[in-house]
Amino acid sequence: MKILKQLSESIGVSGAEVEVRDLILKLIKPHIDDIKTDTIGNIIATRKGTGESKLKVMLDAHMDEVGLMVIGHDSNGMLRVAAIGGIDDRILLGKRVLVGPKKLPGVIGAKPIHLLDNDEFESVVKIDALRVDIGAESKKSAEKKAPLGTRIAFDTRYADLGKMARGKAFDDRVGCAVLVHVLQSERLPFDLIGAFTVQEEVGVRGAKIAAYTVNPDLAVVLEGTIADDLPKEDDVSPVTKPGKGPALSIMDRSTIYDARLNRWLTETAELLNLSIQIKQPGIGGTDGSAIHLSREGIPTVAVSVPCRYIHSPAAMLNKRDYQNTIKLVRAALERLDGSILRR
Ligand SMILES: [Zn+2]
Numbered sequence: 140m141k142i143l144k145q146l147s148e149s150i151g152v153s154g155a156e157v158e159v160r161d162l163i164l165k166l167i168k169p170h171i172d173d174i175k176t177d178t179i180g181n182i183i184a185t186r187k188g189t190g191e192s193k194l195k196v197m198l199d200a201h202m203d204e205v206g207l208m209v210i211g212h213d214s215n216g217m218l219r220v221a222a223i224g225g226i227d228d229r230i231l232l233g234k235r236v237l238v239g240p241k242k243l244p245g246v247i248g249a250k251p252i253h254l255l256d257n258d259e260f261e262s263v264v265k266i267d268a269l270r271v272d273i274g275a276e277s278k279k280s281a282e283k284k285a286p287l288g289t290r291i292a293f294d295t296r297y298a299d300l301g302k303m304a305r306g307k308a309f310d311d312r313v314g315c316a317v318l319v320h321v322l323q324s325e326r327l328p329f330d331l332i333g334a335f336t337v338q339e340e341v342g343v344r345g346a347k348i349a350a351y352t353v354n355p356d357l358a359v360v361l362e363g364t365i366a367d368d369l370p371k372e373d374d375v376s377p378v379t380k381p382g383k384g385p386a387l388s389i390m391d392r393s394t395i396y397d398a399r400l401n402r403w404l405t406e407t408a409e410l411l412n413l414s415i416q417i418k419q420p421g422i423g424g425t426d427g428s429a430i431h432l433s434r435e436g437i438p439t440v441a442v443s444v445p446c447r448y449i450h451s452p453a454a455m456l457n458k459r460d461y462q463n464t465i466k467l468v469r470a471a472l473e474r475l476d477g478s479i480l481r482r
Contacts, residue, residue, distance in 0.1 A: 140304065140461075142320065143306070143313060144297040144304075144306070146159065146163075146319075147297045147307055147309060147312050148297055148307075149162050149312075150204075150237060150290075151204055151308075152203065152204055152206030152208070152224075152290035153203040153204075153205075153224055153337070153339070153341045154337065154338055155290040156180055156202040157180075159203075159335075160202060163315060163319060164182065167184055167322050167323070170322050171185065171186055172185055172186060173185040177348060179337055179338070179345050179348050181337055181348060181349045182202075182334070182335040183332060183333075183352060184333040185331070185332050186332075187326070187330055188327050188329040188331065189327070190328075192328040193329070194356050195329065195330050195355045196330070196331050196355055196359070196472065196475065197333075197350070197355035197358040197359070197430075197437075198321060198331065198358070198468070199314075199334045199349065199350075199358055199359070199430060200314030200333075200334075200361040200362070201311045201337070201338075201339030201346070201426055202312075202315060203224075203336075203338055203339055204224070204292065204307070204308035204310070205223060205225060205450045206226075206291055206293070207221065207226075207271070208220060208288060209271075209289040209291065210287065211287070212278045212282050214277070215276075215277075216273075216278060216280055216281040217272055217281070218245070218272075218273065218285055219267070220266065220269065220270075220291060221267075223290065224450065226266075226450055228264065230452065233246070234247050234293060234294075235293075235294040236293060237292050238273050239285055239290065239291075243284060243285065245271045245274075245291070247270070247271055248269065248270045273285060292307070293308075293452035293453075294452075295452050295453050302457060302458060303455055303458065304461075305453050305454070305455050307452055307454065309444070309446040309449065309454040310363040310364070310454065311339065311362055311363050312363070313361075313362075313456060313464075314360075314362045314363055314443075317461070317468060321333075321468050321472070327473065327475075331472070332353050332355060334350075334353060336349050343425075343426050345426075346430055350429060350430040351434060354433075356438070357400060357437065357438045358430045358431075358438070359440055359441070359442060360425045360427045360430065361441075361468070362425050362426075362443035362444070363445075363446040363456070364386055364418055364423060364444070365378045365379065366378065366380060366381050366445035366446055366456075367379075368447070378418060378419045378423075379416055379418050381445045381446075381447060381457040381460060382459070383414060383415075384414040384416055384463055385416075385460060385463055385464040385467050386418040386444075387401055387405065387417055388417075388418045388420075388427075388440075388443065389401065389417060389418075389420050390421060391420070391421065391422060391424050391425065391427075392423060393427075393428030394431055394439065396427065396431075396440050396441055397438040397439055397440050399438065399479050399480060401440055402479075403479050404440060404467065407470050407471040408467055411470055413467060416445075418443060425441050427439045427441050443464075444456055444461050
């Protein structure tokens with residue numbers, strides 16, 4: 140769990156993934172034969188195969204996380220902000236944040252309850268009415284400490300809760316952690332390319348470039364996905380449920396995943412006697428949306444760890460789901476044979 144903790148506590152709001160990238164480079168370097176950071180900032184890391192198979196397999200995980208960006212400074216030194224990626228305005232008020240590469244501590248200001256009138260108490264404060272307070276006393280000092288474009292991340296430490304773990308940015312640091320573990324494993328008969336991508340949360344931009352560059356025979360997207368197993372008023376089945384195993388995707392908002400590859404993963408899970416679940420179709424999206432449409436089309440599949448409260452300051456996952464995702468991906472790769480792609 141050490142790698143997941145380190146990755147979760149690193150900061151990489153879209154377009155500013157440098158801290159996460161540096162950590163991943165350090166973690167994988169001893170196990171990789173060829174490594175490069177491309178023009179947009181993706182890591183493309185190759186673990187060469189033994190040469191027995193000509194297949195080229197890409198594993199993808201995105202390094203970026205949702206957060207905020209400084210878009211203005213008030214005369215009293217407060218920062219105006221916009222969301223980077225999908226963030227619910229209702230979860231922002233009163234949260235602690237880290238501002239910029241120096242990680243200046245800040246807070247998203249909230250009017251004390253004592254001063255709220257009824258209307259204010261009942262309504263949601265929209266992000267354009269919120270301010271981030273870093274203790275700057277003037278506009279000038281705020282501009283100096285946090286210039287326009289500065290990224291802001293949630294300030295959350297990882298916590299081990301026994302069966303579960305809590306942390307920020309499990310979407311998609313859990314995918315990055317799975318990928319790091321797989322790249323550290325035994326050499327395979329074919330070349331394995333790890334693509335750690337940037338800017339997924341703002342429109343799967345890094346993956347588009349990575350897929351074109353790598354041009355693999357098939358791709359596996361590793362994700363932290365929506366879990367919503369909490370009690371509901373109506374009897375609605377959850378998207379995924381923590382503790383029920385890695386989640387496979389049949390379809391989401393932008394991809395219909397390759398049925399042959401889903402069969403390959405399902406059979407592998409059966410051989411391992413490991414429980415998996417199907418993510419409720421039609422919800423969310425992954426780097427797969429760019430990958431499967433790249434070049435002449437790349438067969439793509441996704442394996443996700445269910446995470447409660449993604450895109451919030453603190454998500455929650457089941458540690459066994461995470462470990463079983465590593466186990467499933469490793470075992471699937473070990474029994475991968477190009478013939479599964481034959482029609
Ligand atoms: Zn994600």
